[in-house]
Amino acid sequence: MTDAGADLVILGGGSGGYAAAFRAAELGQSVILVEKDKLGGTCLHRGCIPTKALLHAAEVADSARDGEQFGVKTILEGVDIAGVNKYKDTIISRLYKGLQGLAKAHKVTLVEGTGSYVGGTTVEVDGQRYTGKNLILATGSYSKSLPGLELGGRIIASEQALSLDYIPEKVVVLGGGVIGVEFASVWASFGVDVTIVEALPRLVPNEDEFASKQLERAFRRRKIAFKTGVKFTGAKQDDNGVSVSLESGETLDADLLLVAVGRGPNTAGHGYEEAGVNMERGFVLTDDRLRTNVPNVYAVGDIVPGLQLAHRGFAQGIFVAEEIAGLNPRAIDEAGIPRVTYSHPEVASVGLTEAAAKEQYGSGVTTFTYDLAGNGKSQILKTSGAVKLVKAPDGPVVGLHLVGDRVGELIGEAQLIYNWEAFPEDVAPLIHAHPTQTEALGEAHLALAGKPLHVHS
Ligand SMILES: Cc1cc2nc3c(=O)[nH]c(=O)nc-3n(C[C@H](O)[C@H](O)[C@H](O)COP(=O)(O)OP(=O)(O)OC[C@H]3O[C@@H](n4cnc5c(N)ncnc54)[C@H](O)[C@@H]3O)c2cc1C
Numbered sequence: 149m150t151d152a153g154a155d156l157v158i159l160g161g162g163s164g165g166y167a168a169a170f171r172a173a174e175l176g177q178s179v180i181l182v183e184k185d186k187l188g189g190t191c192l193h194r195g196c197i198p199t200k201a202l203l204h205a206a207e208v209a210d211s212a213r214d215g216e217q218f219g220v221k222t223i224l225e226g227v228d229i230a231g232v233n234k235y236k237d238t239i240i241s242r243l244y245k246g247l248q249g250l251a252k253a254h255k256v257t258l259v260e261g262t263g264s265y266v267g268g269t270t271v272e273v274d275g276q277r278y279t280g281k282n283l284i285l286a287t288g289s290y291s292k293s294l295p296g297l298e299l300g301g302r303i304i305a306s307e308q309a310l311s312l313d314y315i316p317e318k319v320v321v322l323g324g325g326v327i328g329v330e331f332a333s334v335w336a337s338f339g340v341d342v343t344i345v346e347a348l349p350r351l352v353p354n355e356d357e358f359a360s361k362q363l364e365r366a367f368r369r370r371k372i373a374f375k376t377g378v379k380f381t382g383a384k385q386d387d388n389g390v391s392v393s394l395e396s397g398e399t400l401d402a403d404l405l406l407v408a409v410g411r412g413p414n415t416a417g418h419g420y421e422e423a424g425v426n427m428e429r430g431f432v433l434t435d436d437r438l439r440t441n442v443p444n445v446y447a448v449g450d451i452v453p454g455l456q457l458a459h460r461g462f463a464q465g466i467f468v469a470e471e472i473a474g475l476n477p478r479a480i481d482e483a484g485i486p487r488v489t490y491s492h493p494e495v496a497s498v499g500l501t502e503a504a505a506k507e508q509y510g511s512g513v514t515t516f517t518y519d520l521a522g523n524g525k526s527q528i529l530k531t532s533g534a535v536k537l538v539k540a541p542d543g544p545v546v547g548l549h550l551v552g553d554r555v556g557e558l559i560g561e562a563q564l565i566y567n568w569e570a571f572p573e574d575v576a577p578l579i580h581a582h583p584t585q586t587e588a589l590g591e592a593h594l595a596l597a598g599k600p601l602h603v604h605s
Pocket of ligand 1: 186187189191194264286449
């Protein structure tokens with residue numbers, strides 16, 4: 149057995165792992181990054197990027213189908229899935245190449261192979277041990293299923309849904325969270341008959357209730373069927389299709405069942421628990437400095453309980469690299485991490501829901517909802533939706549919730565408002581270009597500051 153060392157060893161080269169590697173290298177550390185598959189992890193190869201490419205292709209299909217609404221004569225001739233996949237894969241390979249170039253430029257030593265944690269700050273890959281002054285665990289997550297529901301054949305997870313070489317006629321989507329809703333949106337735009345089944349009472353159940361209502365209304369208009377508050381009881385498949393049974397006694401027949409019931413931490417079999425790392429339900433427990441209970445061992449990304457988002461992984465990776473370098477970065481406020489569901493329409497939020505704010509601040513919480521019907525650019529785009537603000541009693545804006553096409557792009561401003569703890573009076577005088585959708589944020593703050601402009605009193 150041979151040993152190699154570096155200032156920092158990282159297990160897993162996804163969003164969390166590679167962000168830590170790049171920042172640590174910038175800060176003068178030598179870095180060994182162990183990756184068993186491809187640098188970039190889930191987000192680049194099987195997550196954010198491919199799904200957003202599909203969603204963009206879906207938007208193009210909708211535009212072609214709906215051209216007439218804008219006086220433009222277009223016909224959607226069809227969707228060539230091979231062409232769509234080629235477009236998606238070209239983006240991934242270009243970004244992958246860029247990322248490999250960045251790793252090289254940062255002089256990060258990439259070790260290809262499956263690593264196991266063996267205790268202390270050491271991981272082992274194919275009989276070779278790598279020890280760092282510090283170690284970061286960043287092994288990411290996997291698509292979960294439900295007890296008794298085995299993935300395979302016509303029962304697929306997001307990984308298989310991303311590489312389908314045909315467009316199904318009918319799909320049941322199990323799970324009305326972000327991933328389920330995004331795939332439902334893509335397929336509906338491609339002409340697929342989609343039904344979402346969600347056990348909780350509403351779609352996107354982690355969002356403010358307002359957002360769920362808006363999205364459900366829009367999906368109804370798009371003829372995307374959904375059954376909420378109903379539990380799945382089983383699925384059977386044969387050569388002709390899959391049959392999905394619900395607790396209500398109903399059976400749904402489809403070509404495919406997409407299982408989108410959340411992501412579990414990828415921590416089993418990597419030696420974490422065996423080497424004494426504190427875990428809970430498979431997640432690695434850390435303090436707010438992202439330290440595990442083992443000295444000099446940190447964890448970042450989807451294996452740490454909380455939001456499973458790429459930009460959270462990036463932020464945590466950068467945080468740990470700076471913490472190790474003694475820069476004493478500010479702890480990450482989980483509520484300040486922006487969240488976007490890129491369906492048609494989009495759902496975006498940052499900060500607290502109204503319910504969470506009331507729990508924290510009591511009944512003095514105030515809210516204001518600005519309908520996109522009053523926003524010129526949204527009318528031009530023919531999108532409906534709204535912006536909802538949640539304000540602490542005598543305090544700042546603590547929650548911003550947006551629904552509508554393209555509102556994901558407004559989350560940049562929304563997250564500044566939340567993270568800088570702005571009061572409505574701070575935002576009201578800021579000028580928003582006309583006609584843009586950002587004006588909806590401006591208008592909502594004007595109204596909460598007591599000087600509404602394009603609002604009926
Ligand atoms: C369909 C889908 C859509 C998504 N869309 C978005 C989105 O739009 N926006 C967003 O912010 N997030 C999105 N996400 C979530 C995002 O992809 C994850 O939050 C993010 O990738 C987590 O980063 P990570 O570094 O923790 O893990 P990962 O990206 O999963 O990386 C972990 C890496 O570790 C490697 N690894 C694991 N075990 C070992 C081992 N033993 N040895 C060596 N290497 C190992 C893996 O190969 C992998 O490359 C999406 C996820 C999915 C599935």
